[in-house]
Amino acid sequence: MTAGYLSIPTTATAQKERSSSAAVRVRGLSVKLASRTLIDDVSVTFPEKRITAIVGPTGCGKTTLLRSINRMHDHSPGITVSGDITVGDTHVYGATTHLRELRRRVGMLFQRANPFPQSIEDNVGIAPRAHGMVSRRQSRELVEQQLIEVGLWEAVKDRLSSSPFTLSGGQQQLLCLARTLALSPEVLLLDEPTSALDPGTTEHIEALLKRLRERMTILIVTHNLSQALRISDEVAFFMAGKLVEHATSNTFFHEAADQRSRDYVSGRVG
Amino acid sequence: MESKSRTRQVRAVLFWALCAIALAIIIVPAVAIVVGIIAKAWPAFSPAIITHTTATDGLQNAIVGTLILSVGVLLTAGTIGVLGGLYIAEFASPRIGSVLRFFSEVLSGVPSIVVGYVGYLSLVVALGWGYSVLGGVLALGTLIIPYIVKSTEVAFSTVPRSLREGSVALGLPKLTMIRKVLLPPALPGIISGLVIAIAISTGETAPLLFTADFSDHNPSIALFHNPVGYLTGVTYFDLQQPGANYLALANAAAAVTVIMILVLIFGGRLITARSRRMIARMDV
Ligand SMILES: Nc1ncnc2c1ncn2[C@@H]1O[C@H](COP(=O)(O)OP(=O)(O)OP(=O)(O)O)[C@@H](O)[C@H]1O
Numbered sequence: 001m002t003a004g005y006l007s008i009p010t011t012a013t014a015q016k017e018r019s020s021s022a023a024v025r026v027r028g029l030s031v032k033l034a035s036r037t038l039i040d041d042v043s044v045t046f047p048e049k050r051i052t053a054i055v056g057p058t059g060c061g062k063t064t065l066l067r068s069i070n071r072m073h074d075h076s077p078g079i080t081v082s083g084d085i086t087v088g089d090t091h092v093y094g095a096t097t098h099l100r101e102l103r104r105r106v107g108m109l110f111q112r113a114n115p116f117p118q119s120i121e122d123n124v125g126i127a128p129r130a131h132g133m134v135s136r137r138q139s140r141e142l143v144e145q146q147l148i149e150v151g152l153w154e155a156v157k158d159r160l161s162s163s164p165f166t167l168s169g170g171q172q173q174l175l176c177l178a179r180t181l182a183l184s185p186e187v188l189l190l191d192e193p194t195s196a197l198d199p200g201t202t203e204h205i206e207a208l209l210k211r212l213r214e215r216m217t218i219l220i221v222t223h224n225l226s227q228a229l230r231i232s233d234e235v236a237f238f239m240a241g242k243l244v245e246h247a248t249s250n251t252f253f254h255e256a257a258d259q260r261s262r263d264y265v266s267g268r269v270g
Numbered sequence: 271m272e273s274k275s276r277t278r279q280v281r282a283v284l285f286w287a288l289c290a291i292a293l294a295i296i297i298v299p300a301v302a303i304v305v306g307i308i309a310k311a312w313p314a315f316s317p318a319i320i321t322h323t324t325a326t327d328g329l330q331n332a333i334v335g336t337l338i339l340s341v342g343v344l345l346t347a348g349t350i351g352v353l354g355g356l357y358i359a360e361f362a363s364p365r366i367g368s369v370l371r372f373f374s375e376v377l378s379g380v381p382s383i384v385v386g387y388v389g390y391l392s393l394v395v396a397l398g399w400g401y402s403v404l405g406g407v408l409a410l411g412t413l414i415i416p417y418i419v420k421s422t423e424v425a426f427s428t429v430p431r432s433l434r435e436g437s438v439a440l441g442l443p444k445l446t447m448i449r450k451v452l453l454p455p456a457l458p459g460i461i462s463g464l465v466i467a468i469a470i471s472t473g474e475t476a477p478l479l480f481t482a483d484f485s486d487h488n489p490s491i492a493l494f495h496n497p498v499g500y501l502t503g504v505t506y507f508d509l510q511q512p513g514a515n516y517l518a519l520a521n522a523a524a525a526v527t528v529i530m531i532l533v534l535i536f537g538g539r540l541i542t543a544r545s546r547r548m549i550a551r552m553d554v
């Protein structure tokens with residue numbers, strides 16, 4: 001089940017990048033939609049090779065924060081981002097930032113599975129090929145490796161060329177995760193990835209995330225506090241676009257400094 | 271209470287009656303025209319229609335001419351229209367997009383006879399092409415490009431946002447996203463738009479009268495100074511001639527035109543349905 005990641009044949013540079021992961025530093029981040037402030041002067045550092053749960057009541061800006069890190073807002077007219085974010089040594093909003101390379105390094109999984117209208121195999125292989133990380137021939141091996149990694153291989157190995165829409169919702173989400181992991185990202189942004197999944201698949205993904213933590217920085221937005229408790233090393237708690245508290249999971253859940261955090265944990269807020 | 275539900279009942283009946291009338295208004299004339307035309311043309315149908323040209327009471331040159339014009343329009347207007355729609359949907363800034371859309375809408379509002387006359391002045395006279403297949407293709411194409419632009423734009427812009435975001439988040443190059451992610455779901459819409467546009471152009475007469483004139487002989491390959499025959503032209507000219515054989519030929523040409531359009535529409539539906547199913551199944 002546990003696929004040796006390093007056994008994938010790759011070019012030397014891809015190999016090097018593969019072994020690195022990067023912290024995400026957010027400094028004075030504000031996000032505005034027209035004159036409305038969605039994120040208000042947030043500074044926080046998400047340490048590398050840790051799982052940080054991002055929690056808070058609905059509409060507090062969790063998704064907006066995630067989308068700032070891989071610059072998805074670039075494609076939303078009316079949204080302006082100010083402040084500074086770095087991924088490793090790279091300034092995300094730097095003038096010379098290579099956007100496609102940034103998105104290769106910072107992977108994102110959406111709340112709802114969004115497989116491409118291509119074969120199951122091409123769904124996983126399309127991005128590494130487009131980034132020139134593997135040849136068409138190597139792509140096959142990479143696809144197998146990634147599908148094994150997410151635990152989907154047994155279910156799909158006999159129908160790699162069929163449509164992803166024949167898979168169940170949970171399987172489709174696993175496929176999308178494999179598609180994101182195929183780029184060997186250093187940072188993984190997850191926006192309520194399991195909110196539409198059954199407990200079994202959720203548990204499966206949580207176990208996978210704990211393994212992935214060994215080699216990447218993981219940010220997971222979740223409304224499920226027991227999920228945050230189960231898998232996160234740290235918690236960042238937001239309200240109305242502001243960071244209220246950032247602490248280790250243990251501290252956050254048992255002896256949070258801020259009264260609002262304690263209320264949230266005990267279910268009195270949000 | 272009692273009377274209130276009565277009113278509601280009456281309203282419901284009225285609503286359904288109006289729906290039924292509207293439906294009848296759509297269906298009855300469509301069926302009547304198709305059946306009427308074919309029934310009228312029936313006596314004139316004989317192998318001679320295909321084996322003879324309009325010089326000798328057949329339609330061969332007109333059928334071949336219409337097919338050539340349609341293929342020409344598909345290749346030229348189809349390419350320009352699809353690329354234009356793709357540009358508006360995926361590349362143009364909102365401002366440029368709305369400017370292009372405006373011009374396309376203006377073009378679609380220009381009457382076909384005006385398009386024909388402008389084609390006559392510019393292509394036939396100013397450029398000195400004379401009457402020609404190429405002139406006919408360009409005039410017809412001008413007429414239907416707006417339809418193709420619109421249907422292509424709609425086909426691309428109705429692809430779910432989640433697919434677009436998924437591609438962007440993976441750092442896929444724009445062309446890869448368009449080819450691999452957006453095109454498959456957009457394709458049925460693009461194809462049905464093309465087919466309907468070609469069907470419209472097949473039934474047009476005015477632009478061709480001004481740019482292609484008419485010929486009783488089979489089309490030849492010369493692009494310029496080379497009038498060409500077409501089905502709607504037969505109907506148009508022969509209805510004005512005295513004599514039963516002319517009337518019969520005009521009817522036959524109208525029937526063949528309608529049949530070609532029906533085949534196009536059914537064919538388009540088939541292709542659309544099939545590509546929809548292919549996306550769902552995707553046994554590539
Ligand atoms: N494109 C947009 N147009 C209008 N408002 C937006 C847009 N994107 C975000 N917002 C607003 O920004 C605020 C933050 O939204 P965001 O999606 O980040 O919240 P969230 O914390 O992810 O909420 P949830 O837990 O419900 O997913 C909300 O008030 C939302 O209404």
Ligand SMILES: [Mg+2]
Pocket residue numbers: 062063064191
């Ligand atoms: Mg959200």
